[in-house]
Amino acid sequence: MSKVGILSMQRIFNYGSFLQAYGLKKILEDLGCNVEFVDYHPGECLVIAESGRGLSRKISKVLEVFRNDAPLKEKIRFIMYKKNYAANYYPYLGINKTMNYAPELDLLVVGSDEVFNCVQNNPNVGFSPELFGISNHAKKLISYAASFGNTTLQHLEQYKVRDRVTEYLSKFNAISVRDANSGAVVKGLTGQEPHYNLDPVLAYDFIGKCNVIPSKVPESKYMILYGYSGRFSIEECKAIRAYAKQKGWKIFCIGGVQDCCDKFIDCSPFQVIVYFQHAEAIITDTFHGTIISVITHQKFVSLVRRGGYGNAEKLTDLLERLHLSDRIICDMESLSQMLASPIKYEETDSIIRTGRKHTYEYLRQEISHCIQG
Missing domain, CATH: 3.40.50 (Rossmann fold)
Structure with missing residues (x-):
């Protein structure tokens, strides 16, 4: 061996x-x-x-979380998720x-x-x-x-x-x-x-082989906003909030808290897949958030950002390779239309x-x- x-x-x-x-x-x-x-x-x-280095960077990251308008208990839930991450998930x-x-x-x-x-x-x-x-x-x-x-x-x-x-x-x-x-x-x-x-x-x-993915289904109707804390702007969050309200869905944030967060989900990486499987829709601006949307055959959009640190190169490349370039969104104006558009996964699966x-x-x-x- x-x-x-x-x-x-x-x-x-x-x-x-x-x-x-x-x-x-x-x-x-x-x-x-x-x-x-x-x-x-x-x-x-x-x-x-x-934000500097060492302790100053850590403090800056915590302050980023508390600057947004998410409920205080969800911000605290996020801090605890980070605090307990290693102990909870390293053993896997x-x-x-x-x-x-x-x-x-x-x-x-x-x-x-x-x-x-x-x-x-x-x-x-x-x-x-x-x-x-x-x-x-x-x-x-x-x-x-x-x-x-x-x-x-x-x-x-x-x-x-x-x-x-x-x-x-x-x-x-x-x-x-x-x-x-x-x-x-x-x-x-x-x-x-x-x-x-x-x-x-x-x-x-993961869907066919991973035997540690739980089967419990979350109960309420929700959409997932998946991204690092504070990555979605105030304007983007307002548009997402308006869309969720129109649909009657809660906004579950995974990976980070955002201004429009109804609930931050602190769960195992395997439970993340379950939450994706049973969501009404997914909005993400991350590489792996996009991939989890794909393997769970979800309705999703991937927000491509070209300014700042950016994500355009990796997200555009990924979606082009999977023949899913039509899932790229550059602003929230077309959010409702894009999430209403069905995704044919047959070619991507192949x-x-x-x-x-x-x-x-x-x-x-x-x-x-x-x-x-």
């Missing part, structure tokens, strides 16, 4: 990070591997956040507070998620060479559905790290990415076309089935080479 490590974003406190880590772990276990998660030391941020991944740096492995898999997004202001990540496999103790190094996120070739040149990243990528035995920008960066730096694979939340059949085959083929081949080598 191959000893395989996953170097990912498993300690980031959000549902998407958890589900992609869990999904990749289950796929590798399906392939007969003994899997463990590997940790990294955050690097120095190349971009400095306005087989991790705890003890960090696992550079273990001896047959194979190290870097990914999925934005592991290559090195030009960013998150001090929990920063520019960490370890996220590119540096200083690992594995016999073989590959990536799976890794993403540079908003980091482009131009950013690497601007911040004078292009040569370093090129050197890091040259040490991989195989590179798999999930999106066009990441593929362009890899091709531009190495001259090689990477493999393209589905994010693990698509690649692993794309996902093919992508799942490619996932297992890619990983099976790299594991096999590892055993042979």
Whole structure:
């Protein structure tokens, strides 16, 4: 049995990070591997956040929550969700507070998620060479559905790290990415076309295989607003509130609290899938919120943002690959019309089935080479 490590974003406190880590772990276990998660030391941020670092950043994040008009008890519920996240959900991944740096492995898999997004202001990540496999103790190094996120070739040149990243990528035995920008960066730096694979939340059949997803159905009629706290503007929240009121639905916020929140849902990552399954509609501006909408065959829209940190590159790429570009919304003017429009999932399901085959083929081949080598 191959000893395989996953170097990912498993300690980031959000549902998407958890589900992609869990999904990749289950796929590798399906392939007969003994899997463990590997940790990294955050690097120095190349971009400095306005909120600062360390304690000042944490205080700023808490204040962001209390600035919006959501009910106080829902804000407190969100704070408790963050406080208890590690204790509640790390055990599902087989991790705890003890960090696992550079273990001896047959194979190290870097990914999925934005592991290559090195030009960013998150001090929990920063520019960490370890996220590119540096200083690992594995016999073989590959990536799976890794993403540079908003980091482009131009950013690497601007911040004078292009040569370093090129050197890091040259040490991989195989590179798999999930999106066009990441593929362009890899091709531009190495001259090689990477493999393209589905994010693990698509690649692993959560609906058909995951036996820890509960079956209890939430009772009231509700829609889900899925995004980081305060990400939806006052104007956007007013439009969403008006739409929900017209429909007679409650607004359940998952992942963060927003101005128009009726209830913040503090639940397990697996319960999130159940909430999505039984919602009347979904509004999200996140990558994994979009994916969970797709795997649950929900009515949804994905709000694409081009300003600030932005999400346009990854969301547009994802929805184009799934042939669901018509679910992109840029403002709330067409919200009612778009959510009333039916989604034909047959073609998307076919794309996902093919992508799942490619996932297992890619990983099976790299594991096999590892055993042979």
